[in-house]
Amino acid sequence: MPELKAALDAAYNLPDSLHSCSNFVWHVIQAFVPDQPYMVANDLVKFLARSNDWEEVDRTDSRKMADLAKAGALVVGGREDTPNGHVLVVYPGDVKESGGYAYVSQGKTLMLRSHGIYARSMSRSLGSWAGAKSDGDKTVWDAWAGPKFDKVRFWVLKASKPAK
Amino acid sequence: MGTACASHPTPPFKTLSPAQCAPPSQAGYHLALATDWNTYKPYVRACPLGGSGKAPAKLWLLTVFAQSYLDDHPGQTNWPNFPRPQLVGADGRCLARLPELFPFDEPRTLRLQYGPLVEGMPGEIRVHVSNPAVDGDYELPVLRWMPTQHKYVAQNNTGEYTREDMTCPN
Numbered sequence: 638m639p640e641l642k643a644a645l646d647a648a649y650n651l652p653d654s655l656h657s658c659s660n661f662v663w664h665v666i667q668a669f670v671p672d673q674p675y676m677v678a679n680d681l682v683k684f685l686a687r688s689n690d691w692e693e694v695d696r697t698d699s700r701k702m703a704d705l706a707k708a709g710a711l712v713v714g715g716r717e718d719t720p721n722g723h724v725l726v727v728y729p730g731d732v733k734e735s736g737g738y739a740y741v742s743q744g745k746t747l748m749l750r751s752h753g754i755y756a757r758s759m760s761r762s763l764g765s766w767a768g769a770k771s772d773g774d775k776t777v778w779d780a781w782a783g784p785k786f787d788k789v790r791f792w793v794l795k796a797s798k799p800a801k
Numbered sequence: 802m803g804t805a806c807a808s809h810p811t812p813p814f815k816t817l818s819p820a821q822c823a824p825p826s827q828a829g830y831h832l833a834l835a836t837d838w839n840t841y842k843p844y845v846r847a848c849p850l851g852g853s854g855k856a857p858a859k860l861w862l863l864t865v866f867a868q869s870y871l872d873d874h875p876g877q878t879n880w881p882n883f884p885r886p887q888l889v890g891a892d893g894r895c896l897a898r899l900p901e902l903f904p905f906d907e908p909r910t911l912r913l914q915y916g917p918l919v920e921g922m923p924g925e926i927r928v929h930v931s932n933p934a935v936d937g938d939y940e941l942p943v944l945r946w947m948p949t950q951h952k953y954v955a956q957n958n959t960g961e962y963t964r965e966d967m968t969c970p971n
Binding site for chain 2: 716718721722723734736737740741742743747749750751752762764765766768769779780781782783784785787788
């Protein structure tokens with residue numbers, strides 16, 4: 638298995654990853670599963686949910702997700718939506734407070750408060766939301782930053798899990 | 802020669818402006834707040850839904866103006882556990898609840914529309930949530946006035962909330 642942090646860093650800076658969550662996640666998965674085909678976010682979420690090679694991780698257990706990533710396991714999270722969902726990867730590191738970055742609301746620049754402690758994320762996005770652009774400085778909550786997070790699901794690639 | 806049928810007019814929905822909201826006593830709501838609202842009392846606003854100069858409102862949205870609170874507490878780095886907004890009648894009874902603060906529930910802003918009025922009560926309440934985060938905007942479940950039950954009942958589940966999320970606490 639490749640080293641997770643190296644795979645993330647390599648995928649994060651590929652030209653077609655810069656503005657695409659699904660391209661970024663695809664490149665990371667390919668480092669572990671070379672024949673993984675490209676899928677848009679909605680299709681990838683469906684694929685992960687039915688694949689026997691992936692195992693669901695409890696969304697509310699950020700510490701477990703962080704521990705898995707710190708041990709080198711590949712954990713992917715995502716949610717389907719219309720027209721496009723979003724996918725990201727859990728970044729290896731300690732859990733942290735969410736928020737702490739600027740955003741604009743009705744012409745006013747505000748700082749997002751913490752809404753809890755979560756695993757760190759690595760994420761790219763076509764959109765402008767700062768919480769969805771993370772190289773480990775945001776959390777898995779920050780991309781959705783609200784009630785939509787409650788339907789985000791996470792899966793760990795079984796072959797990347799540390800031996801017990 | 803026939804004439805074209807007149808289409809049904811769009812129900813007269815009004816949009817609630819945050820400027821219509823005021824401290825409860827100034828907005829015509831004179832009952833005491835529940836204890837869990839006391840922490841945020843200076844920032845609680847009552848927003849009359851319906852009513853006019855001649856006819857007092859029969860329904861208010863009680864909510865915390867979170868941005869005002871946060872402006873006064875710049876050192877607050879965690880989002881407080883604000884009480885959820887309630888639709889209350891003149892007798893103080895909770896008639897429904899919203900799962901997000903009006904007009905601002907970081908980082909989202911809410912747009913509330915209500916109407917048509919029947920005996921002073923909006924027949925329906927719709928809330929659109931402007932969401933700058935990924936996956937974007939959404940609607941809250943639609944609330945409809947049920948006179949026989951004397952409460953608002955959510956008509957649908959959404960991708961974010963269930964009908965139960967709109968009900969008053971027991």
